[in-house]
Amino acid sequence: MPNTKTVYKRSEGLAKVxxxxxxxxxxxxxxxxxxxxxxxxxxxxxxxxxxxxxCSALNYDFFSCDMQQAAHGRAPAVATGIxxxxxxxxxxxxxxxxxxxxxGIAEAIxxxxxxxxxxxxxxxxxxxxxxxxQMAPTTLLGQKTTTSPDGRDASMGLPLRISEMMATIPGxxxxxxxxxxxxxxxxxxxxxxxxAFQIQKDNKGFSLIEFISTCPxxxxxxxxxxxxxxxxxxxxxxxxxxxxxxxxxxxxxx
Amino acid sequence: xxxxLMKGNEAMALAAIKAGCEAFYGxxxxxxxxxxxxxxxxxxxxxxxxxxxxxxxAAINMVYGAAGAGARxxxxxxxxxxxxxxxxxxxxxxxxLPAVIINVMRGGPGLGGIQPSQADYKQITRGGGNxxxxxxxxxxxxxxxxxxxxxxxxxxxxxxxxxxxxxxxGLIGQxxxxxxxxxxxxxxxxxxxxxAADGNRKNREKNIINSLFLDPQVLEDHNxxxxxxxxxxxxxxxxxxxxxxxxADIAIVAFGSTSRIARTSIELLKEQGVNCGIIRPITxxxxxxxxxxxxxxxxxxxxxxEMSLGQMVDDVRIxxxxxxxxxxxxxxxxxxxxAEEIANKVLEIVGGK
Numbered sequence: 001m002p003n004t005k006t007v008y009k010r011s012e013g014l015a016k017v018x019x020x021x022x023x024x025x026x027x028x029x030x031x032x033x034x035x036x037x038x039x040x041x042x043x044x045x046x047x048x049x050x051x052x053x054x055c056s057a058l059n060y061d062f063f064s065c066d067m068q069q070a071a072h073g074r075a076p077a078v079a080t081g082i083x084x085x086x087x088x089x090x091x092x093x094x095x096x097x098x099x100x101x102x103x104g105i106a107e108a109i110x111x112x113x114x115x116x117x118x119x120x121x122x123x124x125x126x127x128x129x130x131x132x133x134q135m136a137p138t139t140l141l142g143q144k145t146t147t148s149p150d151g152r153d154a155s156m157g158l159p160l161r162i163s164e165m166m167a168t169i170p171g172x173x174x175x176x177x178x179x180x181x182x183x184x185x186x187x188x189x190x191x192x193x194x195x196a197f198q199i200q201k202d203n204k205g206f207s208l209i210e211f212i213s214t215c216p217x218x219x220x221x222x223x224x225x226x227x228x229x230x231x232x233x234x235x236x237x238x239x240x241x242x243x244x245x246x247x248x249x250x251x252x253x254x
Numbered sequence: 255x256x257x258x259l260m261k262g263n264e265a266m267a268l269a270a271i272k273a274g275c276e277a278f279y280g281x282x283x284x285x286x287x288x289x290x291x292x293x294x295x296x297x298x299x300x301x302x303x304x305x306x307x308x309x310x311x312a313a314i315n316m317v318y319g320a321a322g323a324g325a326r327x328x329x330x331x332x333x334x335x336x337x338x339x340x341x342x343x344x345x346x347x348x349x350x351l352p353a354v355i356i357n358v359m360r361g362g363p364g365l366g367g368i369q370p371s372q373a374d375y376k377q378i379t380r381g382g383g384n385x386x387x388x389x390x391x392x393x394x395x396x397x398x399x400x401x402x403x404x405x406x407x408x409x410x411x412x413x414x415x416x417x418x419x420x421x422x423x424g425l426i427g428q429x430x431x432x433x434x435x436x437x438x439x440x441x442x443x444x445x446x447x448x449x450a451a452d453g454n455r456k457n458r459e460k461n462i463i464n465s466l467f468l469d470p471q472v473l474e475d476h477n478x479x480x481x482x483x484x485x486x487x488x489x490x491x492x493x494x495x496x497x498x499x500x501x502a503d504i505a506i507v508a509f510g511s512t513s514r515i516a517r518t519s520i521e522l523l524k525e526q527g528v529n530c531g532i533i534r535p536i537t538x539x540x541x542x543x544x545x546x547x548x549x550x551x552x553x554x555x556x557x558x559x560e561m562s563l564g565q566m567v568d569d570v571r572i573x574x575x576x577x578x579x580x581x582x583x584x585x586x587x588x589x590x591x592x593a594e595e596i597a598n599k600v601l602e603i604v605g606g607k
Contacts, residue, residue: 044455047455048323050319051464065460066452066454066462069462070318070319074315074318077307078315078322080312081279081315081317081320082322082453085276085320085325085327110312114305
């Protein structure tokens, strides 16, 4: 076959196994971006991923690097423990909004507070996916879930903006919220993720990339409708952008 | 080497450093604070890691992470803090990770008190967290023994790929005693940690540290594999000391500080013409069944003495198999029994015949 060239292939950062994700879920795209970033930065062999509890609990099988599975919410503490004894390793946690924004909020805040040189991949789909669609701290007002059947109201708490909150922590280096609802945003998201890993590679400290994600099954929508719903409802409440970048501040101050 | 006079908590910290502990993650709680304080002062000097975590829960998960990456790692806490760590301890047992956990016990339940206690016996020996697992649990009665056992415990944890609990009470943590840090301790035959997820994948397949097994058959197989370790602990690694047992009429069963006090009680009893021995469990898991099989025929009664309301009594009942009458004497709430109190209880039993 002359004149053929590879224009697209599975990243070497992904294991050759099918994932357990539902059709239309954006976890697959985000996994791909993590894997490609590790490969392109030439750190796959020294990467250690921390799986959390939620839909991504099984992703220790999906990435091809070393992996450690963590208890619900504890991934940033597990990552801290590893990074301190293996400072040369590139450590990422992969956490959903139930895991990070609810049960694991203390671990996330204090990893940032200590300025741990780790990267958190935070996937926000405004719902508990794996357990069957319960309300999360990030569930939008009016959004119906199995534990807010009439829609969330203010008495159940207003949706928590994690990136904005984490950006107030002095120890954090880089915080950005991205989305993967179209190719343009997928590319932007990858750029953000690569920057986060580069910051870690340069020993510049804590980074968190929040991904606006979808849950067609628990939202009760088709994949297309779910993407539209995320654009129309989530992004207005969870605006995309860089919320903190100490590396840019350094350049400004120079 | 000459003996050094040190406070218990500090001596235990130094013992861990001497055993090659690479990282310590902990959270303040009385009466063990001198231990993390000592670590914060000295670990960095040795090029090692000290982190004060945001909670006990975080500390044990840092330990879980570092152990998964193949490091020799430790944490310490006291009773309510150990309760918080149980989640992570269960994960470590499930993922087969070694670590040393020091529990400087205080009174409970709840916030309880800050004075010495042994009321964590069940928390330590019954698994504590969820699932079928046990910790190899050592209960020293002196600082020298604590230091020697801590030095060895890192090897034991690595050998079994299972957490080891050092169970001491606040008395041992807070008192000062002369200690020789150069005592020889047994070296265990250890294999390299080829299983560690340490970010060094270049020349091997990826490693996964995990306690999740969704297929029931796979999980049952995993449970049975873990059971083999606990069976080996029970078969070959029970530890205990028989004190003054020759021709004893009655045997006290006591561990840690309580057995130390009972040593004085048996001297007082000798003056009264009563020959009293002590079974001193050094491992509280596995419980030293063999000690009870070795009891001389002269022993007609057992007296369990604890700083609790009798948490070890069930284990004594199990291994006694109904052979001897079992009595109990305990103080709790942070009160340490006096040698005379224990001796009086023995006299009450022996005289009551």
